[in-house]
Amino acid sequence: MAKVTFFRERCKNCGLCISVCPKKIILADRESLNAKGYHPAHVLQMEKCIGCGFCATICPDCVITVEK
Amino acid sequence: MGEKLLMKGNEVIAEAALRAGCRHYFGYPITPQTEIAHYMARRMPQVGGVFMQAESEVAAINMVYGAAAAGKRVMTSSSSPGISLKQEGISYAVGARLPAVVVNIMRAGPGLGGIQPAQGDYFQAVKGGGHGDYKLITLAPSSVQELYEMTVEAFNLADKYRGVVMILGDGMLGQMMEVVQFRDEEPISEPAKPWAATGTGMKREHNTITSIHLDPSVLEHWNDERQNQYRVIEEMEQRFELYNTDGADVILVAYGSVARIARNVIKAAEREGIRLGLLRPITLWPFPTHAFEHVMPQAKAFLVLEMSAGQMLEDVRLTVEGRRPVFFHGRMGGMIPTVKDIMREVHEIIGTREE
Amino acid sequence: MAVVAQRPHALRDIPLHYCPGCTHGISHRLVAEVLDELGIEGETIGISPVGCSYNNYDYFNCDMVQAAHGRAPAVATGVKRSLPDSVVFTYQGDGDLAAIGTAEIVHAAARGENITVVFINNTIYGMTSGQMAPTTLISQVTTTSPYGRNAKDHGNPIRICEMLATLQGPAYIERVSLHDIKHIRQAKKALTKAFRLQREKRGFTLVEMLSTCPTNWGLDPVESMNRVKNEVIPYYPLGVFVDCEKEG
Numbered sequence: 006m007a008k009v010t011f012f013r014e015r016c017k018n019c020g021l022c023i024s025v026c027p028k029k030i031i032l033a034d035r036e037s038l039n040a041k042g043y044h045p046a047h048v049l050q051m052e053k054c055i056g057c058g059f060c061a062t063i064c065p066d067c068v069i070t071v072e073k
Numbered sequence: 074m075g076e077k078l079l080m081k082g083n084e085v086i087a088e089a090a091l092r093a094g095c096r097h098y099f100g101y102p103i104t105p106q107t108e109i110a111h112y113m114a115r116r117m118p119q120v121g122g123v124f125m126q127a128e129s130e131v132a133a134i135n136m137v138y139g140a141a142a143a144g145k146r147v148m149t150s151s152s153s154p155g156i157s158l159k160q161e162g163i164s165y166a167v168g169a170r171l172p173a174v175v176v177n178i179m180r181a182g183p184g185l186g187g188i189q190p191a192q193g194d195y196f197q198a199v200k201g202g203g204h205g206d207y208k209l210i211t212l213a214p215s216s217v218q219e220l221y222e223m224t225v226e227a228f229n230l231a232d233k234y235r236g237v238v239m240i241l242g243d244g245m246l247g248q249m250m251e252v253v254q255f256r257d258e259e260p261i262s263e264p265a266k267p268w269a270a271t272g273t274g275m276k277r278e279h280n281t282i283t284s285i286h287l288d289p290s291v292l293e294h295w296n297d298e299r300q301n302q303y304r305v306i307e308e309m310e311q312r313f314e315l316y317n318t319d320g321a322d323v324i325l326v327a328y329g330s331v332a333r334i335a336r337n338v339i340k341a342a343e344r345e346g347i348r349l350g351l352l353r354p355i356t357l358w359p360f361p362t363h364a365f366e367h368v369m370p371q372a373k374a375f376l377v378l379e380m381s382a383g384q385m386l387e388d389v390r391l392t393v394e395g396r397r398p399v400f401f402h403g404r405m406g407g408m409i410p411t412v413k414d415i416m417r418e419v420h421e422i423i424g425t426r427e428e
Numbered sequence: 429m430a431v432v433a434q435r436p437h438a439l440r441d442i443p444l445h446y447c448p449g450c451t452h453g454i455s456h457r458l459v460a461e462v463l464d465e466l467g468i469e470g471e472t473i474g475i476s477p478v479g480c481s482y483n484n485y486d487y488f489n490c491d492m493v494q495a496a497h498g499r500a501p502a503v504a505t506g507v508k509r510s511l512p513d514s515v516v517f518t519y520q521g522d523g524d525l526a527a528i529g530t531a532e533i534v535h536a537a538a539r540g541e542n543i544t545v546v547f548i549n550n551t552i553y554g555m556t557s558g559q560m561a562p563t564t565l566i567s568q569v570t571t572t573s574p575y576g577r578n579a580k581d582h583g584n585p586i587r588i589c590e591m592l593a594t595l596q597g598p599a600y601i602e603r604v605s606l607h608d609i610k611h612i613r614q615a616k617k618a619l620t621k622a623f624r625l626q627r628e629k630r631g632f633t634l635v636e637m638l639s640t641c642p643t644n645w646g647l648d649p650v651e652s653m654n655r656v657k658n659e660v661i662p663y664y665p666l667g668v669f670v671d672c673e674k675e676g
Contacts, residue, residue: 017449136503272514280492283485
């Protein structure tokens with residue numbers, strides 16, 4: 006099992022994490038905005054996460070913490 | 074008493090810096106001050122210091138910025154064109170509150186100008202020189218002995234006020250040789266520098282050395298602090314010499330090499346029964362307003378002598394404020410004012426008064 | 429579960445001001461990760477440039493010194509010569525290093541100054557909104573080459589790594605890219621080696637990181653990464669140009 010945590014308020018919805026996730030489980034949270042006015046990235050199907058860390062590697066803002 | 078040596082002005086500046094605890098010097102060759110770099114190149118390795126010839130004066134002043142940021146006593150020297158190149162770096166160092174000593178051994182300008190002595194960089198030195206509201210404590214030695222004493226003092230002032238201090242000499246002072254009486258012990262007062270970028274050692278918050286503040290209210294507050302500090306400096310750090318000014322028919326106002334010529338003028342005038350005095354600014358900034366207030370009651374007239382078109386002249390006029398007539402005699406291009414020419418001015422000044 | 433990826437200690441826990449998807453954030457994190465992994469944050473002094481990352485003195489937890497535009501290598505020289513046992517790095521953009529600062533970088537390299545230069549090449553001036561830089565590619569449109577850069581009027585883009593590799597001073601020069609996971613990991617390896625060689629007092633080390641500028645390129649962050657792969661790398665080939673450990 007693996008888990009990713011998003012620091013919602015730091016996300017700028019740049020889409021890079023979404024573009025590299027091998028499991029395609031990251032998406033922008035269309036339901037809400039963070040204080041900067043971005044739809045922050047998040048994961049709904051956490052069970053599919055393999056903890057590869059690709060998202061955290063490419064995130065320019067240290068939004069993502071990965072546990073495995 | 075320390076050693077007593079016959080030495081060249083430029084070399085005395087370098088030796089004085091070493092005695093003041095300076096162990097970092099970054100320079101670039103330019104006549105008429107390159108002996109400072111030669112001396113440092115020989116001596117710094119002997120005292121475990123760093124001498125570096127940079128690729129340009131611009132690089133040199135930025136190396137000074139780095140060493141000062143690391144909390145070291147550091148100096149650079151150049152001559153007029155090179156000092157123009159360093160203005161941006163000096164403004165940055167002031168903006169980052171970095172102590173450093175910058176020596177300008179002036180030569181004739183503008184442009185490549187000439188290599189003979191001149192004083193045409195006065196405005197650049199005392200009115201800030203680079204961008205922004207700032208002033209540099211500017212010391213004007215008039216002898217090789219003063220080159221020694223003022224260089225040591227410059228380091229103390231730089232640390233005392235955490236700013237850049239300029240020594241404003243000229244080619245004559247730099248190239249001449251005179252006897253220097255060194256002290257055994259130097260009056261070094263180097264404070265601790267907890268603000269310096271030396272590495273946190275993981276024991277403290279990080280230090281940041283910077284001159285940029287995008288928030289205008291923060292930058293204005295920073296500038297207010299500087300201006301308050303400048304008021305203190307203008308009150309506390311004025312240095313000048315008054316010679317023979319009581320009852321003088323005309324008070325000569327001259328600094329640096331020209332003050333030496335003024336003394337010869339005073340002697341020549343005495344032979345003609347004319348009493349002249351000398352008001353010699355030693356700090357060009359803070360400008361010695363106290364000296365003028367002191368002599369004003371019995372002063373009759375001032376004759377400003379410069380190797381320029383008249384720059385300190387403006388500060389004299391600002392200080393005298395029309396209370397007495399202010400006259401001027403100057404030479405440019407590297408030409409040296411002569412006693413004969415100055416005496417002709419004196420006669421005109423005195424002559425006009427007796428008609 | 430153990431944490432496998434998180435913010436490095438050497439990167440302060442504050443928001444970065446960079447545009448969404450700008451790879452500055454990645455290169456900052458890589459530098460901080462290397463400082464953590466080599467355990468050198470406490471002995472490191474970083475030099476900030478003038479450009480988008482002018483205020484990265486706020487972002488790193490080590491002591492930082494902000495330098496005038498292009499002068500970071502000279503400031504770094506002043507710091508390193510004052511503190512020979514410290515670790516000193518400059519972080520510079522292509523306008524800072526390859527335009528106004530070419531004299532400083534060439535002479536720091538020629539001196540073999542024992543510093544590490546993190547050179548961010550995004551082929552444009554970012555902070556001042558998209559002007560042509562010495563690294564701008566031929567035919568690239570910028571605010572000061574609105575009809576596309578052409579060699580006749582604007583000269584040719586400068587390959588800094590290749591230029592510096594002709595000097596005797598450098599110990600290690602590599603050009604890397606940040607456009608995908610594999611290359612980001614390679615960039616970190618290069619950076620680790622550069623800092624290691626500095627600590628071993630081997631001399632001048634520089635890592636050029638091909639980076640993006642979505643805002644001024646007029647592309648979204650993902651498209652920008654593709655531009656690096658498809659257009660920038662062909663002109664700025666990746667690889668090691670100097671390696672003192674290879675020459676034996």
